[in-house]
Amino acid sequence: MTSTGSFLDGKWFLPKSDRKTRNTNPADTHDVLAEFPSATGDDTHRAIDVAIKAFPAWKKTPPPERGRVLWRAAEIARRRAEEIARTMTREEGKILKEARGETTKGINVMEFFAGEGFRLEGRTTPAESRDCFTYTVLVTLEDYGFAKKGEGGALVEKGNLGPGGKLPTNTGGGELSSYYMWGMTPLSEAVIQTRGQGGERQVPKHDLVIVSTQGGALDTHSTLILSPHPAQK
Numbered sequence: 001m002t003s004t005g006s007f008l009d010g011k012w013f014l015p016k017s018d019r020k021t022r023n024t025n026p027a028d029t030h031d032v033l034a035e036f037p038s039a040t041g042d043d044t045h046r047a048i049d050v051a052i053k054a055f056p057a058w059k060k061t062p063p064p065e066r067g068r069v070l071w072r073a074a075e076i077a078r079r080r081a082e083e084i085a086r087t088m089t090r091e092e093g094k095i096l097k098e099a100r101g102e103t104t105k106g107i108n109v110m111e112f113f114a115g116e117g118f119r120l121e122g123r124t125t126p127a128e129s130r131d132c133f134t135y136t137v138l139v140t141l142e143d144y145g146f147a148k149k150g151e152g153g154a155l156v157e158k159g160n161l162g163p164g165g166k167l168p169t170n171t172g173g174g175e176l177s178s179y180y181m182w183g184m185t186p187l188s189e190a191v192i193q194t195r196g197q198g199g200e201r202q203v204p205k206h207d208l209v210i211v212s213t214q215g216g217a218l219d220t221h222s223t224l225i226l227s228p229h230p231a232q233k
Helices: 041-059 063-079 081-092 096-116 136-144 152-157 185-194
Strands: 006-008 011-013 020-025 028-037 209-215 220-226
Touching: 006 041, 020 081, 028 081, 041 185, 063 081, 063 096, 081 096, 136 152, 136 209, 185 209, 185 220
Parallel strands: none
Antiparallel strands: 006 011, 020 028, 209 220
């Protein structure tokens, strides 16, 4: 069994929490892969502060240099591919053959995006479909009650979702212009807006910030409501 903690700002540290989390093998619950203390709210705030502090330097890092970082990560993963696959099998319960394939796929993805750092073509590839657009934002806003079913388009056309609108949405820029943290991008932007640290894109009124996402073919959904104000009992 491995005993570990949290990796933050280039260092390992043990969160100050009495609650411990165990990572067990679903096929054999007596097989404990790792045990670590759960992070606290203060640990989370610390991680956010460190990320905000590190972001300006990373933002100025040239894309080819970022690509080299990903390439080094891919090289490490390739050297340890069998170890990763076997650990994945113990952790998730999937068969070893499938875990090996998923490990290889992950390495291939890192190598591809490492190369993207050198392909600065400055163009947008057109979509294959005609009149392609993202409808999930409209559907979500309608489901939340900000517009009646079928009227989300009119809400957008009036400029309500843009900067200075009544309902600023995707304030980080969306997938066209925002930074990217895989699935954590919307949550990161919500925290930044809630804390009033959005800079030029900061929304003046941020008493309530909603962050949501969908999975699959819109068959799963999660929503988080944030506020800079203490919870009222």
